[in-house]
Amino acid sequence: MIWMRNPNVYRVLLVDDEEDVREGLVVEVDWEALDLRIVGLAENGREALEMAERVDPDIVVTDISMPFMDGLELAKRLRERNPLVKVVILTGYDEFDYARQAVSLSVDEYLLKPFSAGHLTELLTRLRAQMASEVAERENCSKKWIASHLVLNVKIHLNIDKETIVLLYVDRWGGAEGEKRQQQALENVMRSINHYLRIPATVGSGQIVNTLAGVKHAYEDALLALDYRLVPGTDPLIYIADVERQTAGKLRFDELKQQTLTRCLKAGTQTELEEALEIIFREITVEHGRSDIQLYLIEVLTTVWKAAQASGEAMEDIFGAGFQLYADLFRLPGLSEAQNKVREVCLLVQHRIASGRQHVYKDIVEQALSFTKEHYADPDLSIQKVCGHLHISSGYFCGIFKKEVQLTFLQYLMQIRMEEAKELLRSTELKSFEIAGQAAERSAELTTRQIVDQVSYNLEDYVRSMSHLYRAIEEHMLRDGTWEGDQDRKVILLVDINFKQMDELSRRVSLGQRGYVYIIDESAGNIVYHPQQQLMYMGLKSENIEQALVATGSYEDEADGQKRLNTVKSVANIGWKIVGVAYLDEIMTTRQEVNGYLIRVLLVVLVLVILVSLFLSSSLTRPIRRMERKMKAVERGDFNVELPIEGPLEVERLSRRFNLMVNKIRTLMSEIIHEQEQKRRLELEALQAQINPHFLYNTLNSVVRMVGMSRNEEVITMITSLSRLFRISLSQGKTIITVREELEHAHHYLTIQQMRFKRKFNFSMNADEDTLECLTLKLVLQPLIENAIVHGIEYHMDEGCIEIRVYREGDKLVFRITDNGVGMTEEQMSKLLVGSPIVKSGAGSGVAVRNVHDRIQLYYGEAYGLEFDSELEEGTTVWIRIPLQWEREEDDVHDEQ
Known part of the structure; x- marks a missing residue:
């Protein structure tokens, strides 16, 4: 069926579940008298969204709570497709917040349930007049635009060489009011x-100009304002008046900035260069x-080019052939891209100069x-x-020398002189002051100390070595003239040795x-020193000198029937052996004593450590441990424990905090128990008096x-069921009723819903006969039945x-x-009792289902409640599971409350 559009008749789409x-809206409202025509029912x-594509309605009257897609979502999608469509929302009192949200979403009107035909007629009349006014205004605006377009073509010549949108706003208001209206018009665009x-x-x-002749200048000003779109942070709506008021003069890249940038490029760090560029770019503002x-x-780029050229860099590698970089800079879309390009070139030039x-x-x-x-x-x-x-200058030299060598020049000079001094000390016979002279030091004492520190050599040991003694004797004889030429002479050297000192050293x-300890001469095979020298001369004591001369390290021998351990050590430059x-028996005894002593000491120490x-x-x-015992007591539910405040500081703090925590x-716990008792009473009182408002409004x-349609028999049945539903819901204030009463309440509720949903x-x-007189909590079936209808049956296409x-x-x-x-998914079932409800409020709410589960567990314990499949x-x-209780136990149940 196709409706031919009459410009004076508006098309209406009715949507309600x-x-x-x-049917009541179609029959009770005189649509033809309102110049309205119903073009669809959904x-x-x-279904309404699909129908709107075909019939293109001017007005959509929709309920707010519907299956598949609610009224608010429908209004939003209709407005996306046709911003001119008018939307009227039908809602109940419990959804007043939704109504407010609808108004904020530019929904045109809303009507509260229950409403009469007169109320709807009044609303549609008001909406019809508003739509007629909007049509007239649009036609008037179109005429004005056409007239001004013709005038402009005749009077004004604008040089437009590209695609441009020119908005000429003609208004009789001037001054601040005119600027305000101009701003509103541009924001709408x-x-x-x-x-x-x-x-x-x-x-x-x-x-703003007052004559047609000034429009050309206003157009040029608008083009100039568009140039400021390159500046980051600029608003997409730019007024030339605002820009000109903020102008602070032209940009100047003065000599100081040039010098700073050049210095950073040639000798600065990357951080210094980036800071300099940040200061340079900061000069650019929206004006x-x-x-x-x-x-x-x-x-800026010219200064960079000069710095690179002065350093001998290949200019084409940086700036491109024919200075292509300048042309690329002009083609960049915005200021931030241009700044990044300049920063990139500066960093490249700095890196090449540094290399x-x-x-x-x-x-x-x-x-x-x-x-x-x-x-x-x-x-x-x-x-x-x-x-x-x-x-070169000394300051420049010091900086690059330390950077390359990691030492100052004086440290390096001292290092090579010390190396030479060490080499002279090891390989020559020069005195320390002679070495100092060759190493060019001022003080022999200073040089000697520095040499000793460098080579870790004991100077006293060096001076006392026998080689010095030989050289001293040789030098003395040469000075006395007793040794001349190349003659070979045999000389007898007499040396007087104090045996007393040697005896003290050996002891x-x-x-x-x-x-x-005794000393023998390797060359002569004689004993140089022996602590029992007299016994040796008298023949009462002897040593195996031959074996000692050839031995190295240690060896064992036997004298007078006793074993001995002999240790031999040669003395360099002298030819002596020590x-x-x-005696082995003494060594073993001493070793055993030491071992025994060590064992006793270790045992004593070990015992002390253990204790x-x-x-x-x-x-x-x-x-x-004491705190652990108290904690276990708290874990078992005993909150009357208290820890003594004693022990180390940390333990005292823990004890004090533990007592405060308990x-x-x-x-x-006391507060929670009290609050839960109060909450239980209040929830039960609220649940006893609660009837879902949406259900009540829709029923009425x-x-x-x-x-209105004279269906009196159905009216009597529905009102009778509703009254009995109220009677059982109130049940004289009782919380516990029989299964028979609960089933009767559910039967009346289902009867009403069956009539509302057209069967x-x-x-x-x-029900088993022996269960009808059992006791149950009131109102446990109705929320679950409602949930089944709203979320299950209503979305089901079949009966x-x-x-x-x-x-x-x-x-x-x-x-x-x-x-x-x-049906439901596993995720939806898991959220029914422990997670967030499927819907936040309204009919069939997951909150009501979970309230039933919570009420059952509050009354009967966690072993009872709801189960879903x-x-x-x-x-x-x-499944709803509660304990079996008969009517005689009702008083006990009330006492538990």
């Missing part, structure tokens, strides 16, 4: 471009035009090292002399009570529609079926509710 409401948002075209755009606005910014950046400078440094340092090694013995060698040879060596004699460890461990762990927990609305589903109830079964299961009473609806497209089954 209840057929009675849709039972949910998804920006919003329309962003919303419909979805492309980035910038709007430039010229000065500078595109041409000024380009000229400023060209001056070239590094090669020059190495050449200078190598020449300085060579010159220093050749003249290190010159006493007058200094930094100034080296710099004079290289023709210092401990080799047991009978052990001793022999130490120790101290046990004491410390007990001292440290005793308070911890006291706080005890207090909180259905009654109104059926009365879209059937239901059946079956629905709800089955309620009550039976015994051991000592438990079981309610089973089964539907053949759309569901499969998608198959249906859902819910």
Whole structure:
């Protein structure tokens, strides 16, 4: 069926999930008198959206709560497709917040349920007048635009050589009011471009002019304002008046900036260069035009070019052939890209200059090292002399020398002189002052001390070595003239040795009570010193000299029937051997004594360590173990424990905090218990009096529609069921009712819903006879039935079926509710009882289902409650398990409350 559009008749699409409401609206409202025509009826948002594509409605009247897609989502999608469509929302009192949200989403009108035909007629009349006014205004604007377009073509000539949108705003207001209206018009243009075209755009606005002749100048000002879009942070709506008021003068890349940038490029670090560029770029602000910014950046690049050219860099590698870099700079889309390009070129030039400078440094340092090694013995060698040879300044030389060698020049000079002094000391017979002279030091004492520090050599040992003694004798004889020419002469040297001192030295060596040390001459094979010299002369004592002369290290022998250990050591430059004699029996005895002593000491120390460890461990762990016992008591639920404040400081702090924690927990537990008791009473009182407002509004609305359509029998049935539903819900304030009453309450609720949904589903109830007088919490079936209808049956395309079964299961009473609806996923079932509800509020809320589960567990314990089983497209089954209780136990249940 196709409706031909009449410009004076507006098309209406009605959307509601209840057929009675849709039929009632069609019958009760005189649509033709309102110049309105109904072009479609839809039972949910998804169907309405598809129908709107075909019939293109001017007005959409929709319920807010519907399956598949609610009214708010429908309004949003309709507005995205056609911003001119008018949307009227029908809602209940409990969804007043949704109504407010609808207004914020530019929904045109909303009507609260239940409403009469008069209310809807009044709303549609008001909306019809508003739409007629908007049409007239659009036509008037179109006429004005056409008239002004014709005038402009005749009177004004604008040089437009590219695609440009020119907005000429003609208004009779002037001054501040005119500027305000101009701003509003331009902002509307920006919003329309962003919303419909979805492309980035910038709007430039010229000065307000009072004559058509000034429009050309205003156009040129607008183009000039557009130049400022390169500046980052600039608003996409640019007024030339604002820009000109902020102008602070042209950009100037003065001499100071040039010098700073050149210094950073040639000798600065990367950080210094980036800081200098940051200062240079900071000069660019929103008040500078595109041409000024380009000229400023060209001056910066010119300074970089000069610095690179002065350093001998290949200019084409950096700036491109024919200075292509300048052309590339002009083609960049914005200022940030241009700044990044300039920064990149500066860093490249700095890196190349630094690399070239590094090669020059190495050449200078190598020449300085060579010159220093050749003249290190010159006493007058200094930094100034080296710099004079290289023709550079001392300050520059010191910096590059330390950077390359990691030493100052004086440290390096001292190092090579010390190396030479060490070599002279090892390989020549020069005196220390002679070595100092050759090493060009001023003081022999200073040089000797430095040499000793460098080579770690004991100077006294060196001076006392026998080689010095030989040279001293030789030098003395030469001075006396007793040894002339190359004559070979035999000389007898008499040396007087004080045996007393040698005896004292030998006695210092401990080799047991009978052990001793003696000295023999390797060349003559004679004994030079023996502590028992007299016995040796008398023949009462003898030594095996032959074996000692050939032996090295240690060997054993036997004298007078006793074994001995002989240790032989040669003395360099003298030709003597020192022999130490120790008796083995004394060595073994001493060793055993030492071992025994060490063992006793170790045992005593070990016992002390163990005792101290046990004491410390007990001292440290005793308070911890005591705290552990108290914690276990708290874990078992005993909150009346308290720890003594004693022990180490840390333990005292822990004990104090533990006591505070237990006291706080005890207090909180008492508060929680009290609050839970209060909450339980309040929740139960609220639940007893609660009837879902959406259900009540829709029921009353259905009654109104059926009365209007003279369906009196159905009205009587629905009102009777509703009144009995109220009676059982109130039940004289009782919380516990019989299963018979609970099933009757569920039957009335299902009867009402069956009539509202046009018998879209059937239901059946079956209860074992011995369960009807059992006691149960009131209102446990209705939320679950409502959930089955709203989330299961309403979304099901075929006829629905709800089955309620009550039976015994051991000592438990079981309610089973089964539907053949759309089912649930595992994730949805997991959220029903422990997570977030499937919906936040309204009909069939997951909150109501979870409240039933919580109420059962509060009354009967965690062993009872709800259990779900569901499969998608198959249906859902819910089990309610509570303990078996008979009517005589009702008083006990009330006492538990």
